[in-house]
Amino acid sequence: MKIGELVKRSGLSAHTIRYYERIGLLPYADRDRSSHRDYDTSILVWIAFLERLKVTGMPISEMLRYAALRQLGPATEGERRALLEAHRHRVRAHLANLQSALAALDTKIAGYSDDIAGTTHNDT
Amino acid sequence: MKIGELVKRSGLSAHTIRYYERIGLLPYADRDRSSHRDYDTSILVWIAFLERLKVTGMPISEMLRYAALRQLGPATEGERRALLEAHRHRVRAHLANLQSALAALDTKIAGYSDDIAGTTHNDT
DNA sequence: CCTTGACTTAGAGTTCGCTCGAAGCTGTAG
DNA sequence: CTACAGCTTCGAGCGAACTCTAAGTCAAGG
Numbered sequence: 187m188k189i190g191e192l193v194k195r196s197g198l199s200a201h202t203i204r205y206y207e208r209i210g211l212l213p214y215a216d217r218d219r220s221s222h223r224d225y226d227t228s229i230l231v232w233i234a235f236l237e238r239l240k241v242t243g244m245p246i247s248e249m250l251r252y253a254a255l256r257q258l259g260p261a262t263e264g265e266r267r268a269l270l271e272a273h274r275h276r277v278r279a280h281l282a283n284l285q286s287a288l289a290a291l292d293t294k295i296a297g298y299s300d301d302i303a304g305t306t307h308n309d310t
Numbered sequence: 311m312k313i314g315e316l317v318k319r320s321g322l323s324a325h326t327i328r329y330y331e332r333i334g335l336l337p338y339a340d341r342d343r344s345s346h347r348d349y350d351t352s353i354l355v356w357i358a359f360l361e362r363l364k365v366t367g368m369p370i371s372e373m374l375r376y377a378a379l380r381q382l383g384p385a386t387e388g389e390r391r392a393l394l395e396a397h398r399h400r401v402r403a404h405l406a407n408l409q410s411a412l413a414a415l416d417t418k419i420a421g422y423s424d425d426i427a428g429t430t431h432n433d434t
Numbered sequence: 435c436c437t438t439g440a441c442t443t444a445g446a447g448t449t450c451g452c453t454c455g456a457a458g459c460t461g462t463a464g
Numbered sequence: 465c466t467a468c469a470g471c472t473t474c475g476a477g478c479g480a481a482c483t484c485t486a487a488g489t490c491a492a493g494g
Contacts, residue, residue, distance in 0.1 A: 189471070220459075220471075221471085241411045242415065267419060277415070287362040291362065298391035299391065312440080328442090344442085344491075346442070
């Protein structure tokens with residue numbers, strides 16, 4: 187698979203794919219005889235995993251740490267797991283914050299909704 | 311209340327408070343005779359509200375839009391409400407994404423946990 | 435009177451995560 | 465042969481949201 191197809195299948199831009207490779211988040215891709223990157227479909231699994239980490243707010247620096255451990259092989263699984271568990275912990279906390287902020291937002295919106303023809307004034 | 315106390319009570323840094331004032335997210339604060347900012351406690355309510363918007367991922371540009379509408383008085387309540395509803399919609403979608411990513415993360419971690427003395431290899 | 439600490443301003447600098455531009459190479463279709 | 469699409473590298477640029485620096489003012493305590 188060339189980069190153009192990977193763009194379609196991963197949702198990342200070609201610029202971003204090259205950037206990720208440059209910083210080490212994606213492995214250095216094999217090149218064909220025109221030095222064009224040639225990907226194996228297995229890269230999609232890794233990209234999807236990175237996406238999930240990204241969606242959950244993990245900074246690139248930490249994804250790099252994970253990627254580096256992965257490079258080192260099975261011996262690092264304990265550490266990788268610990269890293270993911272710590273992340274999960276933070277995600278859960280963030281989720282709770284989000285939910286409570288959302289609840290407050292609901293209350294606020296309800297305040298606006300109840301305002302019949304400007305009889306009350308929601309001042310924030 | 312001077313800025314130092316507001317820092318303690320709001321959790322924002324003095325730099326950030328001044329920055330927010332500069333861009334219009336916080337109203338221009340009254341100054342005492344030494345041109346030091348002097349806040350009314352009511353500012354805390356507004357800051358808490360901004361915090362909630364921030365936590366839920368609203369960009370500053372949109373908070374500014376809200377703040378501007380608020381300045382214009384009760385006539386803009388409909389628009390403010392619409393803005394918050396649109397935001398709520400996005401937050402809910404984001405929350406759903408987060409939850410599904412979290413579930414995937416749980417599965418992944420479980421994969422590591424089940425790995426007894428390196429018998430399986432979690433390759434991402 | 436002097437020091438200390440909290441404040442003031444304007445503007446520059448930082449971090450993050452991309453995103454883009456320039457200049458050039460390659461393989462295929464017409 | 466030529467045109468064109470699609471890739472390559474390298475380095476610069478960008479938008480968001482702060483964060484910090486420099487130089488100065490002011491009020492209270494010793």
